[in-house]
Structures are given as C-alpha cells and as structure tokens.
Amino acid sequence: MSTLDHLNLNERTLVYFTSDQGAHLEEISSINGDIHGGWNGIYKGGKATNWEGGIRVPGIVRWTGVLPAGTHNDQPTSNMDIFPTVVNLAGLPVPSDRIIDGHNLMPLLQGNVLQSEHEFLFHYCNAYLNAVRWLPRQSDSIWKVFFFTPNFYPVNSNSCLHTHVCLCTKGYITHHDPPLLFDLSKDPSEEIPLTPETEPNFHLIMAVVRQAVANHTKTLSDVPNQLSLSNAFWKPWLQPCCSSLSELCVCDKDNSDANL
Template sequence: MRLLLFLTVCQYAINSVHTYSISNPNVVLLMADDLGIGDLGCYGNRTLRTPYIDRLAKEGVTLTQHIAASPLCTPSRAAFLTGRYPIRSGMAAFSRVGVFLFSASSGGLPSEEITFSKLLKQRGYATALIALYASDMFRGKSKHGLYGDAVEEMDWSVGQILNVLEKYNLRNKTLIYFSSDQGAHIEEISSSGEVHGGYNGIYKGGKSTNWEGGIRVPGLLRWPGMIPAGTYMDEPTSNMDIFPTIVKLAGAQLPNDRIIDGHDLMPLLQGKVTRSKHEFLFHYCNAYLNAVRWHPGNSESVWKAFFFTPNFNPEDSNGCYDSHVCFCHGGFITRHDPPLLFDLSRDPEEKVPLTPKTERRFYEILRVIQLAVANHTRSLQAVPDQLSWDNLLWKPWLQPCCSSLFQSCYCDFESEHSLLEVHSG
C-alpha cells in the first residue's frame, strides 16, 4: 500500500501569528499519492467514507477537469512544485523507469529550478513537509481492504487539520488545496489477490497512462469568504496552476527568466473569468509527448489527440497487469497516424475515437493541435536528464541520515527558524 499524504504548510509569519491579510493567507497543500478521482464521496464514491474531504468540496470549489502534469509521481510533483512541465527541468525519463526508486539518488530538481516554497520563504513564510501511513487504528475498518483503510485514515488526517484551523480561528485566513499526484494505480494487487489500488471512476486507464484515469485527479480548493462554496468548475486546470496562484497570493514575484506553464487560478475560482487560460495542455509519458488537450475559446468541446497509446495486457483489460505499469516506448505502445481523436465533452470515457466521417472538422482539429505542438516544442531547451540511469542508481553516501542502517552520511539541516513543526493528535 503506497497511499501517502504530501502536506506543505505555509504560514505567514513576518510579524506575528496575528498578522494576516487577504494577499498573505496561510496555505495548506494536501497531495495524496495514487488516489483515484473516484475514491472520494464528493466525486461520486458511495462505499468509502471521506466526510472531511467531502466537507472541503461543500465549503469550496470542486474542479472536475483537474489534470496532473504527468501520470507518474516524480514528474508530477516536480511540475506541482515549479509550475512547469517536468520536461523543462529534466524530470522526465527517456528510459523505462520514470520515477526515483531510492531516496539516495543523485538526480532531482536542478538547483536553478525555483519552487513555490523558496519564493514564499522569501516573503516570510515558514514551510514544512509531512510521507503518512495506515495505522492499526484504521486497519480493517473500510470496505476496500488496506487501500480503503488508508484512504479513510487520510480523510481523518484532513479532519485533524481542519479542526486545528477552526480551533485557532484560521479558517477564513487559510487557502486549502487537496489533490492527487496522478490517478489510481489500478494494477496494484497484492500476492493474495487483494486490490491495493484505487478507483478512477468512469475514466479509462490509470497511473502511468495519459488516458483520463491516469491524469484526471481530484481538485478541491477552500478559502471561506474568498472562494464561493459548493461550486463546480469543468474548465481544464492543472496541478501546475498552484505555483503561480500561491506565489501571487503571497505577494511574491513570478520568475521572469523562465516559462511558467501554470496559470493563476484565483480569477477562475472567484468567477472573474469563465474560461481557463489552458487552451492547450500537453500530456507527457516520461519524456515522450503522448497526447494533447485542446479547449478552443469559442467552443465547449475539449479535444484530445493521442499520438500513441499503451498496449494493455491482457489485451482486453484496462491496464498493464503483466508489467505492473504501462511503459512509454518501443514495443510497449502503438503509434497512431493520424492520431486518435476524442471529444471529452461528449466522450469522457474515451470509448470511441472520432474519424473524418464522424467529425467533419477532424483534419482541421489535428492541424491546430500539431501547430500547438510545434510551438510548444520550440519553447523547450535541452537540460540534463535527471532520471538517467546514473542519476537513478542508489548511492550509499547520499542515504539520508534518518536511516538506521547508515551512520556515515551527509545532511543539510535548515535553520530551526525556517521550519514550521506540525503535530497531529
């Protein structure tokens, strides 16, 4: 079971804990690992109990077309932290392995990359990161085995955070964001046959694929008094949007020496605009451009073109069960010429590819998408491959000091004044 809770807490602390303004809110970012969009009550689940996460939805905005920048953990989180497609920072692999397997690897975000945490610290925020696990208290309590137990414990943990915000009168001074780094890992099955992966609702595929089940993730935002409650938004948004959103709210400057692919969500969340700035979203499978999403400004359609798709195994299944994840190149994929084309506004399950006979604008749509790909490709610069085999290999001298197995290692401890300790009961 690998459902984790990724939590970044940012607290504005330039003067005192009582100094707040609309432009400098507290920010709580909650990111689950491999959580399916269909695992939560607010997205339609009726057998898992997620009352606290559902409460975020009731008291805030539910994004129904929120997209992870990658269907794999490492590149998705890199995009989340930087507001940039992972290909721009070298956090997208050309080899079969697209994630870091060890903490003692030499690859990672290049030092020149800027995360939102770094910018918020410059504005006086304190930050913290808090990797949670299923405890004995929740084991065997859900209807969905160990995975369900972990989901319900995660929901309880969210409730603990909400209770603390209420206790210290911080509810109206705090922006909360909840999401997942990609869709549920549907091939995650134990040796005894118990399903340890989640549920992606009506959507096809899951983790490691750019079918909607792999990239359409929960997106919940709550900020009482600033964001309307009980609102649903079906515009395409991305986890890369969190970077510019909170950087602007903190009063910091967005970097002007690089492309930021995310867009500030606040105008959309507050109803000041009705259309997402993401006319195009580019879906990468590792370092390979896999698909493109186009939401024309004059249409309700959301076109999605696939240049290749993974070969599911068994062939009539919904995933790559023989290899545990789907891969992105060679004999693991089928290339399409012309690309497979779907209109997600009519076919969100991606069941029936369009053809020139069923869509009169078929070739025109593909022409626009290909032009967008060409423009996007020109914006990319060559960067070191952070997920090369050399960078992926385990290096004992880089093993974190928290390991009890290794006594000789290096740690770069930050100043105690720059850390915010968060304890939950």
C-alpha cells in the same frame, strides 16, 4: 480543517486537496498476488497513463471568506498551476527567466473568469509527448489527441497487469497515424475515436494541435544534469539541523515537538 478553524486561521489559509494521478489499477499484493487496483469510474486507464482515468482527478479548494462555498467548476487545470497561484498570493512576480507553464488559479476559483487559461494542455508519458488536450475558446468541445497509447494486457482490458504499470517505451505502446481524436465533451470515456468521416473538422483540429505542439516544443530546453558531481556532492551547509559536523547549526531537540 478543524485545526484551522480552532486556530482562527481559516480566513487566512488556502486549502487545496487534490492528486497527481488516478487510481493505480495494477496494484498487486507482494504477499499473495491479490490485485488491489483502484477504480476510476467511467474513465479509461489509470496511473501512468494519459487516458482520463490516469489524469482526471478532483480538486477540493477552501478559503473561507475568499472563495465562494458550494460551487463547482469543470474547467481543466493542472498541478502546474499551484506554483504561480502561490507566488501571486505572496505578492511576488513569477520568474521571468524561464517559461512558466502554469497559471494563477485565483481568477477562476473566485468566479472572475469562467474559462481556464489553459487552451492547450500537453500530457507526457515520461519524456514523450503522449497526448494534447485542446479547449477552444467560445466552444463546448474538448478535443484530445493521442499520438500513441499503451497496450493493455490482457487485451481488451483496462490495465497493464503484465508490467504492473503501463510503460511508454517500444513494445509496450502503439503509435497512431493519424493520431487518435476524441471529443471529451461527448465521449469522456474515450471509447470512440473520431475519423475524417465522423468529424468534419478532423483535419482542421489536427492542424491546430500540431501547430500548438510546434509552439510548445520551441519553449523546451535541456535541463542541466541533476546528477553531476557538483550537484551530487554533499554540501553540509545545506543540511537541515542538526548537523553532524561540529554543530554547523543548532537545534532545540527538547522543544521540537512543542514547536510543531
């Protein structure tokens, strides 16, 4: 921040400081086995889970003269939003040849809109759809549905110490039928799953979420094999300077530090 101010770049630079996950609860020393796991406050779970402790992280944003200072916004956004935000700021259109799951954050950050464009957020554990967050329009409720949850170890704990991180595969998870339902606006710690007896709209909420999942699934397509021979084969013309083959490109090593 000080460097941006010193170089008079603070009014031309969007700074976005955030994380992709909550604290790793199972972090263990490789030397003596001491547990150095982090802490996620009131939120359940941590790294590698889709409990709030695994995915709810703060974001700190600054752009002097463009974004209002000292404001707070609790709308759910995603790191997927970074790409369309940057593309928009560059004055370019987002690609139209694929589904872009993120949204431009600038209207929300500038206070021009009050609600995130993400009515639904789909939370995956590896390739498996684990949970869905639904923020209904014109509602204070934030519904979250879990199709399966990790098996904590020790039982009744908040982490997976036996595997050093919670896994998503058979034997390490419990599937739920019907899925678990939480209202994060009232139960951010995800302690009390709702039932048809405790939530009158239980079946309606499940129906809406299942339809959203069906619509979301239609947008998915297989990714080409990233480890195919053509992708894995070394391409010297794509190698950064300096090349090891007859100087395909030239670097100024003597001045490299000065140019940083």
